[in-house]
Amino acid sequence: MTSAPVESAIYYEWLLKLTPEEKPGTALAKLGIDSIREPEPQFEQAPGWIPVFQVDGISQAVSRIDGLDATVKRLEVDGDTRTYVINSAGVWTGIREYAITESGSEIYVDQAANCDYSAINTNVATNLLSKLLDSEYVSISDDPYSMRFLFKEQQPTAGVFLLQGVEGFAARPYWLIYFETDDVVGLVSRAAESGSRILIPPSTSPFNTYAVLKDPWGNLFGISTSLSNPRDTPIPVIVNGEKKLLAEVLTFR
Amino acid sequence: MVPIPPRTAVQREQFVNNLFTSAQSTGLHGIVSEIHRYLTFDVGLFEPNGNVLALSPERTIWNFDSVIQEHSNAEHQAFSIRTLTQDEETVALLVIAHSSVPEFEMSLSGNVISMEIARLRARLEGRRELAASVIDDVLNSRTSDAESLSRLNSLDIDISRPYRLLVGTAQQIVTGRNLIPLGLTAATSNHPEPFLRIVREGNVVMLVPEGPIVLRIAETLHAHLSDIGTAASVGVSSSFTGVSGLRGAYYEALTGSKQGPGISTPTLINLSKLLMLTGSALPLNEMSRNILGPLFDYDKQHRGNLFETLSVHLKHNRQIAQTAQSLFVHRNTLRYRLRLIEDLLSISLEDTEAIVNISLAIHCLNEHKLDIYDGGEL
Numbered sequence: 001m002t003s004a005p006v007e008s009a010i011y012y013e014w015l016l017k018l019t020p021e022e023k024p025g026t027a028l029a030k031l032g033i034d035s036i037r038e039p040e041p042q043f044e045q046a047p048g049w050i051p052v053f054q055v056d057g058i059s060q061a062v063s064r065i066d067g068l069d070a071t072v073k074r075l076e077v078d079g080d081t082r083t084y085v086i087n088s089a090g091v092w093t094g095i096r097e098y099a100i101t102e103s104g105s106e107i108y109v110d111q112a113a114n115c116d117y118s119a120i121n122t123n124v125a126t127n128l129l130s131k132l133l134d135s136e137y138v139s140i141s142d143d144p145y146s147m148r149f150l151f152k153e154q155q156p157t158a159g160v161f162l163l164q165g166v167e168g169f170a171a172r173p174y175w176l177i178y179f180e181t182d183d184v185v186g187l188v189s190r191a192a193e194s195g196s197r198i199l200i201p202p203s204t205s206p207f208n209t210y211a212v213l214k215d216p217w218g219n220l221f222g223i224s225t226s227l228s229n230p231r232d233t234p235i236p237v238i239v240n241g242e243k244k245l246l247a248e249v250l251t252f253r
Numbered sequence: 254m255v256p257i258p259p260r261t262a263v264q265r266e267q268f269v270n271n272l273f274t275s276a277q278s279t280g281l282h283g284i285v286s287e288i289h290r291y292l293t294f295d296v297g298l299f300e301p302n303g304n305v306l307a308l309s310p311e312r313t314i315w316n317f318d319s320v321i322q323e324h325s326n327a328e329h330q331a332f333s334i335r336t337l338t339q340d341e342e343t344v345a346l347l348v349i350a351h352s353s354v355p356e357f358e359m360s361l362s363g364n365v366i367s368m369e370i371a372r373l374r375a376r377l378e379g380r381r382e383l384a385a386s387v388i389d390d391v392l393n394s395r396t397s398d399a400e401s402l403s404r405l406n407s408l409d410i411d412i413s414r415p416y417r418l419l420v421g422t423a424q425q426i427v428t429g430r431n432l433i434p435l436g437l438t439a440a441t442s443n444h445p446e447p448f449l450r451i452v453r454e455g456n457v458v459m460l461v462p463e464g465p466i467v468l469r470i471a472e473t474l475h476a477h478l479s480d481i482g483t484a485a486s487v488g489v490s491s492s493f494t495g496v497s498g499l500r501g502a503y504y505e506a507l508t509g510s511k512q513g514p515g516i517s518t519p520t521l522i523n524l525s526k527l528l529m530l531t532g533s534a535l536p537l538n539e540m541s542r543n544i545l546g547p548l549f550d551y552d553k554q555h556r557g558n559l560f561e562t563l564s565v566h567l568k569h570n571r572q573i574a575q576t577a578q579s580l581f582v583h584r585n586t587l588r589y590r591l592r593l594i595e596d597l598l599s600i601s602l603e604d605t606e607a608i609v610n611i612s613l614a615i616h617c618l619n620e621h622k623l624d625i626y627d628g629g630e631l
Contacts, residue, residue, distance in 0.1 A: 010465045011466060011469065164314065193470055194466050194469050195476075199314055201304075201308070
């Protein structure tokens with residue numbers, strides 16, 4: 001959601017060096033960006049990127065979070081019924097059912113973006129998301145950010161971090177969508193020269209080189225180059241109370 | 254806020270060693286991490302425009318606007334803030350999330366960071382100076398196109414594809430700020446800047462690839478210039494390619510930047526303005542006065558206003574009605590004056606060449622805001 005959807009689409013397509021097509025946003029759609037639009041009154045939330053996760057079924061996903069502190073909204077958007085889960089912090093998460101081919105096989109949309117959630121309480125956030133997405137999770141041992149990975153069938157789905165904001169400032173939970181690139185520094189520099197602000201400069205984690213920025217319309221986004229072999233890094237984790245290494249639990253594409 | 258416990262001499266000595274070791278091995282990130290480790294409070298290093306250079310912890314989101322607000326208060330409530338300067342230019346803000354960081358640690362941290370920034374700047378400015386030299390040679394036609402192309406290619410500047418030039422400036426620039434934003438992010442990773450940026454004759458010149466974001470880049474540049482001074486202006490050229498295109502692009506953008514505050518997008522180039530900007534070697538002032546001299550003589554002797562009449566007439570595209578209205582005279586009075594002008598200057602106001610000549614002369618005198626009636630001497 002953004003106050004300037006057309007300009008935003010043009011901006012991101014340029015930033016990510018996508019070949020623009022006739023209509024702004026078409027190139028982004030090939031990355032899995034469902035839509036870029038102005039927040040409508042029915043959305044009632046601050047602008048920003050909303051991740052949309054594939055689930056086994058809308059009703060099943062909603063029933064799994066029954067009793068948790070979250071509300072479900074079904075909204076008509078462009079003739080489609082879209083389902084969103086809003087947590088107690090007011091953060092929106094989209095869900096949709098897996099696409100099914102004519103032969104009955106499920107289609108997995110190949111992600112060109114990954115995402116993580118910065119939470120005030122990682123336990124609460126992880127509990128909600130893992131149930132919603134029917135995912136397991138690993139906790140990275142002794143991690144200063146209390147990092148968790150949600151995963152399904154050994155594939156990471158999303159990360160959850162402890163919100164890090166300087167006391168009193170920037171302390172609102174949020175989803176952060178990372179766009180994959182092979183040149184984080186170059187892309188960050190381009191972004192800074194074209195009106196984005198660098199919030200986290202290019203940094204290295206065991207999984208990627210990443211940066212976080214605020215686009216010219218104030219929306220947070222991330223840039224990432226995933227390491228080709230993070231599984232080679234021995235990262236101790238805890239899964240279902242059991243100590244393991246991350247590489248034993250997850251497979252990074 | 255819990256006070257920072259005093260450190261022993263040994264601890265401080267270790268801190269000094271660790272800072273310098275970090276600077277050598279991991280640059281700004283390492284220095285900031287070491288400061289955080291030693292003081293245990295969050296540390297942020299910012300460029301003057303708010304972009305973060307380094308953080309510890311790394312995933313901390315800061316609100317720079319709040320930092321600036323805090324910085325403007327005489328008494329800091331939440332942060333210790335140190336402005337880092339080099340050659341009277343503000344290069345960074347060091348911010349530590351504690352209101353009372355001891356001066357020793359603050360000063361030392363600032364100095365080590367400044368040294369590292371100086372090293373990065375030297376790398377950055379070296380490349381910019383090389384680029385500026387090439388651009389200057391191109392604009393002054395001192396080198397062949399082939400040689401210029403070769404030199405630009407060696408600096409990873411691709412002008413074989415369409416590009417635009419932006420030329421920007423500001424007045425009354427605040428002490429400690431530079432026309433070009435520092436832009437150290439690329440330098441910290443030894444990465445080239447995304448767009449060529451140089452300073453030439455008091456203007457910042459940027460070369461950006463043609464694309465849908467050129468205006469947004471111009472807006473970003475304009476925002477920076479507005480932040481550091483007054484009457485910020487940016488001229489945007491139309492699309493050019495190749496070495497020869499650099500000359501056209503530069504002068505197009507330059508004349509655009511002289512249109513006044515704001516961003517000027519490509520329009521039909523004003524050759525008279527261009528001549529004023531680039532004809533510094535020519536005695537344009539004297540020539541202009543000579544051309545219009547008879548009018549000045551007449552106006553002085555008869556307390557007339559023929560020069561004003563001619564200027565206004567040309568401004569209104571030689572339309573009698575609008576000119577008369579603007580001058581608050583009758584049309585017949587105007588016609589009389591115009592005939593007198595033609596006689597004095599020995600021209601016809603229907604002659605295109607004469608009009609062009611007169612227009613250039615008037616532009617020259619207006620551009621330089623010359624006192625036309627210079628104590629009786631012309």
